[in-house]
Amino acid sequence: MRSILTVFRKEVVDNFRDRRTLFSSLVFGPLLGPVMFTLMMSLVLDKAGDSAEKDIDLPVAGAELAPNLLAFLGQNGIVAEAPPDDPRQSVRDGTHDMVLIIPADFPARFTAGEPASVQLVLDESDSHAAASISRVRRLLRIYSQQIGSLRLQARGVSTGVIHPVVVQNLDVSTPTGRSVVILGMMTYFILFSILIGGMYLAIDATAGERERGSLEPLLTLPVARHELILGKIAATCFYMLLSLTLTVSLFTVLLPLVPLDALGMNVNFTAVSALQSIGIMIPFILVGAGLLTVVASFTHSYKEAQTWLSVVLIVPTVPILVAALQSLKPTLVLMLVPSLSQHLLITEIIKDEPVPLSWTLVSVVSTTVFGVLLIALAARLYQREKILG
Amino acid sequence: MIEVSALRKSFGDVQAVRDVSFRATDGRITGLLGPNGAGKSTTLRMLYTVLRPDGGTAAINGHDILREPLRVRQAIGVLPHSAGLYPNLTARQNIHYYACLHGLDGDAANACVDDLVLRLGLQEFADRRAKGFSHGQRTRVALARALVHSPRNVLLDEPTSGLDVMATRKLRDVVRGLRDDGCCVLLSSHVMQEVSALCDDIVIIGAGRVIASGSPDAIREQAGTADLEEAFVALLDRSL
Structure with a gap:
């Protein structure tokens, strides 16, 4: 036990002087998640705010043929401007998001009460213009319906005739519930920061020591090998805990700064x-440390370990991704799966919903058992002669 | 006291050590001499218990390397081929870490580190981080680390390789000092001069087997030449 403590202390001090470990567990891991998240959220909010309020400039060919229509568009924030010479080309090369063409026969057909067509030149593949396009389309449809209704009324027919089915959307999601979809990313960032925080130490404990040549003298000491590796894993856990605490604290500070209520979200x-x-x-830290150390034990060099561990960073996201695609609801059985159970539980916490104690217990116990098994495997691998390379 | 009998070790198809037996006694410096790839390092690695022999066994101070590896490791100090210091720790901290892992604590560990710093003349760089150390400095710190628990048996794998004349001399003095204190010193080398300058007993190894052993005089006699290097070459040739 004392040897474990000695190894733990040495690894913590040693890695505190290692710029790579320090950077990844104290800067990169904790900052990446919250900063990326805040940035992404701000972009989403910007876009949502943008298309709703801003006027849209719409080039119109033949504007003089439909003054009524243009007046209607103008009232709804669509500003007509002079058309380009070649509408199709100008949309294709992105000069304009779209161009409205009013054909020469429009006034005649319109007055005669026949369907009068207008052409909207657009590029469906241009996601940037999608919001403006759908707004213009919607306004054109509304204009058409309004004229239709007026004509029916002029003929003494109820406008109800052309609305046989009316759809009313009853949105039952609470503001906080809606926010969960986006906040689900948060749990992944937390898992990621845990793994990043311990990654370099896990490499150092196995491949790093071997490559540096310090493993062989270490193994000649009168200390059981499992004590050496447990001390190292404990130090890995320490840096992971540091990274986790920093990440969550940063989220707690940053989240209130993001104007989530603009999207109707209520984050608590x-x-x-x-x-x-x-x-x-915390139980996931054991899984992370065990997993990283086991994988690093199989590698032959620092670089190889780095490559493999970068892949391992993705592993905990798999259950979360599957759950998101299948839109799984939290159940007691799902609490058996490490990483997924943490994701589901934290999501519940964000939603401010009561979490059954049994869920928490199952998650903590099963994840801890899984972690202990992985650490036992890591200790076993450390006994092999091959560990010396 | 190190007693080795019929050690064997293979890596896949390669038989690194076929049959090695010898005896290294207290108060003497024993040299394992042989060309590169003869099995010297593998033999030493089995003795300091990081490799398990396929056959045969060895005992250090009466402790069997297979049955009592922890006892064996308590009784030995090891300088492996690569010095392997922790670059972010100072020389002193590197030595202190090993002192703690040997079960020393607090003042005892510090006193022991101070003593070694003086004995091996590390004062100049004792509080610098190992990152920028020269090969000679690294070797000396690694040796201090190996001696931190005052072991009665000291195993050195090619201790002077890559060292300059002055560093080699200093290291030899330390090794002789250990012998004079009554330690059993076992070192490997592929350099004849090294062994003849330092060792009281020589074990010549070729292709994983012991070819000859004894005092330098006995070796010369066995080979029938007056020159030790000639004897080394002659005995190796004869064995192949």
């Missing part, structure tokens, strides 16, 4: 939620 991530999240994540 308090210091208590932060502590709960950290508590729920």
Whole structure:
């Protein structure tokens, strides 16, 4: 036990002086998630705000033929401007998002009460223009319906005739519930920061020591090998915990700064939620440390270990991804799966919904058991002669 | 006291050590001499218990390397081929770490580190990080690390390879000092001069087998030449 402590202390001090470990567990891991998240959210909010409020400039060919239509568009924030010489080309090369063409026969057909067509030149593949295009389309449809209704009324027919079915959307999602889809990313960022925080230490404990030549003298000491590796894994866990705490704290500070209520989201991530999240994540640290050390044990060099561990960073996302695609609801059985159970539980915490104690217990116990098994495997692998390369 | 009997070790198809037996006694420096790839390092690695022999066995201070590896490791100090220091720790911290892992703590560990720093003349760079050390400095710190628990048996794998004349001399003095304190010193080398300058007993290894062993005089007699290097070459040729 004392040797484990000695190894732990040495690894913590040693890696505190290693710029790579320090950077990844104290800067890169904790910052990446919250910063990326805040940035992405701000972009989403910007876009949503943008297309709703801003006027759209719409080049119109033959504007003088449909003054009524243009007046209607003008009232709804669509500003007509002079058309380009070649509408198709100008849309194709992106000069304009779209061009409205009013054919010469429009006034005649319109007055005669026949269907009068207008042409909207657009590029469906241009996702940037999608919001403006759908707005213009919607306004054109509304204009058409309004004229239709007026004509029916002029003939003494109820407008109800052309609305046999009316759809009313009853949105039952609570504001917080809606926010979960986006906040689900948060749990992945937390898992990621845990793994990143311990990655370099896990490499150093196996491939790094071997490559440096310090493993062989270490193994000649009167200390059981499992004590050496347990000390190293403990140090890995320490850096992971550091990274986890920093990440969650940063989220707690940054989330209130993102104007999520603009999207109708009501986020309630308090210091208590932060502590709960950290508590729920701690068992996953064991899984992460065990997993990284096991994988690093099979590699022959520092570089190879780095390559493999970068792949391992993706592994915990797989259950989360599957759950998201299948839109799985949290159940007691799902609490058996490491990474997924943490994701589901933290999501519940964000939603501010009561979490059954049994869920938390199953998650903590099963993840801890899984982690201990992985660490036992890592210790076994450390006994092999091959560990010396 | 190190007693080796019929050690064998293969890596896949390669038989690194076929049959090695010898005895290294206290208060003497024993040299394992042989060309590159003869099995010297593999033999030493089995003795310091990082490799398991396929056959045969060895005992250090009466402790069997297979049955009591922890006892064996308590009784030995090892300088492996690669010095392998932790670059982010100072020389002193590198030595202190090993002292702690040997079960020393607090003042005892510090006192022991201070003593070794003086004995091996590390004062100049003792508090610098190992990152920028020269090969000679690294070797000396690694040797200090190996001696931190005052072992009665010291195993050195090619200790002077890559060292300059002054560093080699210093290291030899330390090794002689260990012998004079009554330690059993076992070192490997492929350099005849090294062994003849330092060793009281010589074990010549070729292709994983012991070809000859004894004092330098006995070796010369066995080969029938007055020159030790000639004897080395002659005995090797004869064995192949």
